[in-house]
Amino acid sequence: MSDISGLEPVATFCGECNCGCPQLFVDPGAPAERRVVLTDDFGQRVQMSADQFSSLIEEDKAGKLDGVATA
Numbered sequence: 001m002s003d004i005s006g007l008e009p010v011a012t013f014c015g016e017c018n019c020g021c022p023q024l025f026v027d028p029g030a031p032a033e034r035r036v037v038l039t040d041d042f043g044q045r046v047q048m049s050a051d052q053f054s055s056l057i058e059e060d061k062a063g064k065l066d067g068v069a070t071a
Contacts, residue, residue, distance in 0.1 A: 004023070004025060004039065006027065006028075006029060007025035007026065007027050007037055008025060008026045008027075008028060009023060009024075009025055010023075010024040010025060010026060011023065011024040012024075019041055020041040020043075021041055022038065022039060022040045022041060023038070023039045024036070024037070024038055025037040025038075025039070027047070030047065032049055032050070033048075033049045034047035034048070034049070035047075035048075035049060035050055036048050036049065036050055036052070036053040
């Protein structure tokens with residue numbers, strides 16, 4: 001699992017098991033373009049800016065990501 005020390009937790013996706021569920025964090029010490037951090041249950045992470053994350057949220061709200069959940 002990747003090191004999450006110093007990260008501020010925002011959300012856990014699933015959380016109903018003990019398998020290392022994907023999580024969303026904010027890294028206050030990271031440069032602005034890498035401040036939002038998504039981790040998966042394989043120890044990997046994706047870092048993005050708040051603007052990029054906002055864009056992802058807007059795409060979801062518009063329904064553009066609905067097919068991903070059923071793929």
